[in-house]
Amino acid sequence: MSAYGNYLNLIALSLFSYEVTGTAFGIGAVMALRLLAGVVAGPAAGTVTARLGRRTVMIGADTAQATAMTVLALCGSRTPLWLLGLVVVVLGAGNTFFTVALRSAVPVMVGQEARARANGQLVTARSLATVLGFASAAPVISYGGYGTAFAVNAASFVVSGVALLVLRPRTEEASPSEPAEAAPGPPWWRAWAGVPALLLGLIALRGTDALASSSHNVALPVVAELAEPVDPALYMSRFWAAWAVGTVLAHQVLKRTGTERGAAWGERAFALGTCAMSCSFVLTFTGLPALALVPAAAAAGFADGWTEIVYTSRLQAAGDRERGRLFGLSATAEQFGFALGTVVAAAALESLSPLTVVALFHGVAVCGALVLLLASRVSGGVDRKTTDIRYTSDEPTYTALTEGEGTHGTRTGDGRLPGS
Template identity: 85%
Template sequence: MFRFRLLVTSYAVSAYGNYLNLIALSLFSYEVTGTAFGIGAVMALRLLAGVVAGPIAGAVGARVGRRGVMIGADAAQATAMAVLAVCGARTPLWVLGCVVVVLGAGNTFFSVALRSAVPVMVGQEGRAHANGLLVTARSLATVLGFASAAPVIAYGGYGTAFAVNAASFVVSGAALLVLRPRTEEESSGESTEPVEPGGFTRAWAGVPALVLGLVALRGTDALASSSHNVALPVVAEIAEASDPALYMSRFWAAWAVGTVLAHQVLKRGGKARGERAFALGTCAMSCSFVLAFTGLPAVALMVAAAAAGFADGWTEIVYTSRLQATGDRERGRLFGLSATAEQAGFALGTVVAAAALESLSPLTVVALFHGVAVCGALALLLASRAGRVDRKTTGLSYTRDEPMCTAPTEEEGTHGTRTGDGRLPGA
């Protein structure tokens, strides 16, 4: 587990660079294009690259190894950011376009490979604990990246911000090269969860329909989340015109605290029921985000943001752990499909939410978008209940209850130097 924690640390460094770059690249895009439309076009291009990369990420990981995919993604993104740091204000528009395509596709390839490899690194029993560590690392990196963006850009310029991001990718890639985590199964195993004949409908290459329902809800949740990401700066300007950045910092800091607490609760004995836990968590998250936009005082706002963060962290851990319970062959394709659904949902939501804010209040927009997510969650709950009733009528006693807190011991972890199936151990 010690080696996996080192990998998590390198992942946190990379995530910090990404969130620092998210702000820096947006501002830099405006400087290069000169229009607000240009910023949107650059962001759309980045998201589109991620959407396109999703369906093929799993197949590439199966062919060249997940660790190789992660190292390649880090190397490509580090090179792209180094080019941007060197070119600076002289960056041609076509170079900026190429860079954001590399960033969008690289992030998807890395994410799919990492999430698919976690069960191999730490074992199936330790996957939820490992996912919690990754969620915690990303949450802290989000806050630090957003908080440090302004001073880094102010004192060092965009070149420094891009160089820091490039260095963060180098740290991540170097950790994978040195630690050599095992990321491939010894052999193609079947799903770790038993599948009863007639238990539920099979679809998409034999994957249970309820699992595909999880992926669909995840995409809907991403669409809903785009609304509060777009609306929050607007609310910050209205609520605290003198210092909107401070308003947003408080919000995201409280959100990050909530995600960390979710991991701590699950680690200390929480249990999850797969689809139901994810659906209920999605409802709680949506309600909390809507509440945060009702004009609450500062303390109540931070409580609502923390509650949203807790539900966000909970659903992330439950969702990822559930998809990781599938067989090694299906896992990569599922996470590729998930990446496509999430980024497509967020991209579509960003465009629609921005247009809706021209005529509707932030609260109305956030409530409408998250209302769609709640409806999707309720539909998944009904489908899950129907599947449970069907299992009872067939006399099967299978249950989805599983401990979500088990941390792998050093003996259980499989993140050593073995290559598993003989290919380069990859992400």
């Protein structure tokens, strides 16, 4: 529900920003401010979740975002520029805090063995929410205006927060070796000193992947206008619907190949999936007819869903208190990569064709994936093991655990997660 509200709001807030600022530059500045807030919030998110608890952080993030959107819905066309800026900062930071808390809580909610399946369910729900949010934006705004769209988004955050309050999912790991009341690890600015180079490379590739993804997001409206000038929205709807089907299929395939063990798919699977995703997205910009575009976009969605599930499951293999810091660093890399890519891709489209821009950006991602693939082979198959990160003093230490070895207690559920 909250993902649906976010994607509906992505279009509504962009159009509303143009109405408030009156310039295309204003739209870009508002989007950049939102992304910058997410980048800044990333490193602090792990520390905050460790001190306050993941469920508390998620409820707080939902409450803050629901309040911000309610204020925007009430103010409507009278919204001053400073208030719009404050709202997008709350949205950017709130989304990062919620995402870091949720991703790091998944293994506690469902157990380490079921985390890949749970991640697949989350990816599936988000993909469907993406399509529904984009598809319903136009009729919602046309019927009720921006105020209605913002109110719907606020309501979606309320639904998420109420679900957390009522269902009370278990989000904190407590064991004799890691009591819940133990002091958090070292500060976030020192927490990355002992992270293995291969894991840092994985996160860096995720940021590069986000940079590459920004190019097709920026270029797709341009291609839609060129391919179907009469109805470009139909072109984009067809593209994203096929992409969503692909992500759903990725979850189904991974579930049936027994990936509940999570990190067995590790760095190599993520690198190969990134290569496949980049090549598929480039293919969709080569001017394919509609009958060929749909399977190409579905292939891109399949690889997108694959990499999302594999990557998230890999980071979730870390120790309970350290997952938040890893996902905080990941959020920073992803937000920064997407923000930088959006600006550079938009500038590049002024002089280069959409295919050239998308190929260049995704070419960078492919090169990064090949480097990670080579590093994982040189390291002697680190991706066949999970990494448990434990704090013994002020610095983290890392111990390798063989595949399938339990480290965080018994399985706590059947793998099903309430949608958020």
